[in-house]
Amino acid sequence: MASKKQIILPLAVLTVGITAAVALTAMKEPPEEKVEEIIHPLVKVDPIELSPIRLNVSSYGIVQPKYSTDLVAQVSGQIIELSAQFVKGGFVKEGEILARIDPNDYEAALIEAEASLAQASSALEIEQAQAQVAKVEWQRIKDDSSEKIPSELYLRKPQLAEKLARYRAAQAAVKRAKRNLERTYIKAPYDAIVKNREISLGSVVNPGNSFGQLSAVSVAEIRLPVADKELQYLPNYGKHVPVTLSAEVAGQQVSWKGEIVRSEGVIDQQSRMTYLVAQIEQPYGDTNKPLRFGAYANAEIQGRLVENAAMIPQHLVKNQKVATLDRDNKLVYQQLNVIREYNGFVIADQGINSGQQLITSALEYPTEGMQLRTDDAQLKTDSTQLALKEE
Structure with missing residues (x-):
């Protein structure tokens, strides 16, 4: 039979163990409660800037001379002289003699016409x-004559009219001979570049034969196609507004200033x-960067x-609305007044203000008023939590 000591000792040991276990459990710190963290969608934003914007219209075209002239022979003869500048690409001045037709026949014709005029x-x-003598004679004998009115034949009026007609015809013949002689000189009607030459020294030409073509270098023109809806962005529908042309010259981009002078109206x-x-005035004025025809x-x-x-x-505009971020980092849609869509951009003049934050990143399920965050907002939140932990 077990003694009382044998029974009490194990019970004492068990009691001490339980007590120690309870004490150790009580001394252990309870686990820290985790705060439920709500992660808002992260977005990228850019500030909106309002500024003056000019609604320019882009176009293109081929540069052409305003004036282009075909030089045509008005008299016949052999070419006896050609200017060294009368070659394709040559520049000629107004009044410069480009070619000369043999003038001998026309000089002779002028001499004959002047002789006929003298006769x-x-x-x-x-x-x-x-006629004057006849008039005086009639005054002397009219009192003795039964006829009170002299005949025109007596006063030599028909003879005088005939001589006057011949004189005027001779004057016209001299004028015509001088003009034909002048036409043996082929002159440039204006400052020009020679587009083409079709005759050579010694060639024989007849009236109507072409000498070549000239293009005036004083003014260049360019036809610019513009869509009808684009005209609304131009003052006075484009008439008399400045235009800037750009093209490559010797591998470099060069620009020239001009003006819209008219619309073709159709x-x-x-x-x-x-x-x-x-x-464009004086397209060839600057020899280093000419605005060349063609x-x-x-x-x-x-x-x-x-x-x-x-x-x-x-791509940020949907149904003329854009997503913005307000001061509380909430999504707000702004209704825009779109005045133009141009080159991948939308130009709006109402519905937004300078300094507003435009959301530039995509949202999966956007809802008006939803809470969002930016990189800056996340940095501020992390800094606040770190400060609380240190306290």
Whole structure:
């Protein structure tokens, strides 16, 4: 039979163990409670800036001379002289002699015409004197004559009219001979570049034969196609507004200033475009960067100025609305007044203000008023939590 000591000792040991276990358990710190963290969608934003924006219109075209002339022979003969500048690509001045037709026949014709004029002039003077004598004679004998009115034949009026007609015809013949002699000189009608020459020294030409073509270098023109809807962005529908042309010269991009001088006033049946015509003064004035005829040029037509507007990437605008972030980092949709869509951008002048945060990243399930965060907002939250832990 177990003694009392044998029973009490194990019970004491068990009691001490349980007590120690309870004490150790009580001394252990309870696990820290985790705060439930709500992660808001992260977005990227850019500030909206309102500034003056000019609604320029882009176009293109081929540079052409305003004036182009075919030189045509008006008299016949052999070419006896050619100017050294009368070659393709040569520059000639107004009044410069480009070619000369043999003038011998026309000089002889002028001498003959002047001789005929001298004869006609002499005959007219004689006839005028005879008519005066007849008039005086009639005054002397009219009192003794039964006829009170002299006949025109007696006063030599028909003879005088005939001599006057011959004199005037001789004058016209001299004028015609001088003009034909002058036409043996082929002159440049204006400052020009020679587009083409079709005759050579010794060639024989007849009236109507072509000498070549000249292009005036005083003014260049370029036809610029513009879509009908684009005309609304131009003052006065594009008439008399500045335009900037750009093209490559010797591998470098060069620009020239010009002006829209007129609209062709009709819509092209094939392209459905309206053509505006720009003019550029002295296209060959700068020999280092001439605006050459036949060059392909891009044009920037100066449009209306909008005082306060913003350019927003077109892919961020849905149904004329954009997503913005307010001061509380909440999603707000702004209704825009879109005045133009251009080059991948939307130009709006109402519905937004400078300094507003435009959301530029995509949202999976956007809802008006939803809470969002940016990189800056996340940094501020992390800094606040770190400070609380240190306390």
